[in-house]
Amino acid sequence: MNKEYICKQIKNITIDDVDEEMNKLIQIGNDAYTMSSRCRTGNNVVDYFTFLQRLETKGKYDINFFEFIEKIEEFKQKKFIQTMLTYYKDVKNKNNKKNEYIVLKEVYNICISAINIMRPLNCMEIYSKYKSKRVLNFCAGWGGSAVAAAALNLEVHYGIEINIDLEKSYDKMVSYLKTFSGTLFDIRFCDAATFDYSEFVYDTVFSSPPYYFIEKYKNNVKYYSKKDMNEKFYIPAFTKAYNGLQTDGYFIINICKEVYDNILQNIFGEAHEIFPLKKSKRQNEHTEMIYVWKKTNNVPFLL
Ligand SMILES: C[S@@+](CC[C@H](N)C(=O)[O-])C[C@H]1O[C@@H](n2cnc3c(N)ncnc32)[C@H](O)[C@@H]1O
Numbered sequence: 001m002n003k004e005y006i007c008k009q010i011k012n013i014t015i016d017d018v019d020e021e022m023n024k025l026i027q028i029g030n031d032a033y034t035m036s037s038r039c040r041t042g043n044n045v046v047d048y049f050t051f052l053q054r055l056e057t058k059g060k061y062d063i064n065f066f067e068f069i070e071k072i073e074e075f076k077q078k079k080f081i082q083t084m085l086t087y088y089k090d091v092k093n094k095n096n097k098k099n100e101y102i103v104l105k106e107v108y109n110i111c112i113s114a115i116n117i118m119r120p121l122n123c124m125e126i127y128s129k130y131k132s133k134r135v136l137n138f139c140a141g142w143g144g145s146a147v148a149a150a151a152l153n154l155e156v157h158y159g160i161e162i163n164i165d166l167e168k169s170y171d172k173m174v175s176y177l178k179t180f181s182g183t184l185f186d187i188r189f190c191d192a193a194t195f196d197y198s199e200f201v202y203d204t205v206f207s208s209p210p211y212y213f214i215e216k217y218k219n220n221v222k223y224y225s226k227k228d229m230n231e232k233f234y235i236p237a238f239t240k241a242y243n244g245l246q247t248d249g250y251f252i253i254n255i256c257k258e259v260y261d262n263i264l265q266n267i268f269g270e271a272h273e274i275f276p277l278k279k280s281k282r283q284n285e286h287t288e289m290i291y292v293w294k295k296t297n298n299v300p301f302l303l
Contacts, residue, residue, distance in 0.1 A: 003052055003066060009101040013048045021045050022180055025120060025151035032124035037278040042120030042147055049173040050142040053165050058216035059113020068108050069101075081111055115215055117141070118208050118254070122278060123148030126290070130250045132204035134158075138192040138241045139209040140166075143173050146185060150177035158200045159187040163219045191221065193236040197244030205241050208254040209234070234263045236303060242268065242293075243300040251293045260291055267301055268293050 025042045028035060035041070047054075055065040068075060075081045084107045093103055123145045127135060133155045137145040140159030143166075149157035159170070167189050174185045188195065192209075210217065212226055223229035242251050253264060254277050264271070271291040279288070 001066060001070065003055070006066070006069070006101055007052050007055065009099055010105050011044070011047055011051055013044045013051075015048070018045050018048045018176075022147075022151065022177075025124065025147070026153075026180065028121070028124070029152060030124075030128040032121045032128060035121055035125075038280045039121060040119070042124075042144075042151070043117060045147045046117050046120065046143045049169045049176070050166060053163065053169060053218065054115050054117070054142055056165070056218050057113075057115045059108075059115060059214075061112060062216065063112060065105065065108050065112075068112060069104055072104065081107065084111055113215065116279075118144040119279070120144045120147040120151060123206060124152055125278070126206050126252060127152055127154060127204065130204055130252070130292075132206075132250070134202045134246075135204045135206060136160075136197075136200060136202040136241065136244075137207045138195070138205065138237060139207050140170075140187060141208065142166075143170065145206065146170070146173060146177060146187070149185075150181040150183050153181040154183050156184045156186065156202070158202055159185070160192045160195055161187065161189055162191050162221065163217050164189050165218050192241065193221075193233050195240065197240050200244060201246065202244070203246045203249040204252065205245055205250070206252040206254075207241070209237065209259075211256040211259065214256075230263055234259060235267065238264060238267060239301050239303050242295070245295050247295055247298045249295050251295060252290060254288060254290050257289065260289070264291060 021041055021044050028041070058064045063071070076085065088103050088107065098106070118141065127148060135145065135149055135154060135156070136158040138160040140146065140161040146157050146159060161170070170187050174187065177183065177185070186200070210220070212229060221233065223232060238253070245251055251268070255264070260271070272294050273292040274289055277288040277290050
């Protein structure tokens with residue numbers, strides 16, 4: 001299967017599109033808060049570099065988009081997939097404007113899982129609001145935070161990401177972003193739960209870690225239960241990333257309520273600020289929250 005070809009069929013993003021969106025982000029600068037939640041400016045910059053890896057993430061049925069295509073005949077036996085494909089053929093795509101891969105991707109998004117990105121605009125809004133200069137994303141994912149840091153010309157963007165498949169994409173993305181900004185990028189491909197954060201100097205943590213087992217990213221650690229994941233991932237990663245943060249810095253996490261209730265509140269107490277992640281209603285139906293703590297002293301939390 002030619003994955004690159006399939007990605008191009010779904011999103012044919014040219015480098016000119018990427019340049020244009022990057023320039024728009026730079027123009028938006030500290031005004032990202034004024035932009036609508038539906039504005040997608042900057043998403044193509046992220047997708048140009050990491051869309052293929054995103055499509056390798058497994059959603060429901062333990063299946064990623066490429067496997068879905070490979071097994072489409074099997075999936076067509078499922079009533080809801082069949083119904084959706086028929087609806088596309090007879091109604092939604094009756095003029096054949098969308099090619100077969102776009103249709104399959106939309107059906108996958110609706111029937112299996114939509115693997116979303118953190119929009120660069122969301123990250124820019126956060127970085128501007130908290131006057132960030134040196135930011136850390138310990139679950140760096142598809143690159144939205146790196147693009148945002150470059151657009152705002154921040155001093156440093158630190159990223160930690162365990163999915164080694166993203167390394168080459170990040171190399172290319174960082175080289176590209178450096179043509180627009182003086183931001184220093186330091187991206188490590190390792191486990192955020194065991195990383196030594198004293199290597200980094202940062203005033204803001206903004207991260208969107210996995211929500212338990214909703215999405216299965218490639219090359220991630222396998223946890224056997226929620227308890228296992230709490231102990232081996234959430235507790236050490238949150239605690240260490242927080243302890244490494246500069247005093248007066250902000251610790252900002254986008255996560256499901258379950259992890260906030262069970263883990264974050266237990267470690268850090270009630271968040272100092274809670275607000276919804278600005279996103280298009282179409283992305284998915286539930287509201288996701290952002291939890292913020294201001295670090296007021298340098299006493300570390302013990303593990
Ligand atoms: C929800 S995604 C982040 C997506 C992000 N919201 C975005 O749109 O870019 C979570 C990321 O955390 C990474 N991850 C999972 N476990 C990790 C770990 N132990 N250390 C570092 N990164 C990890 C996954 O590979 C995935 O890329």
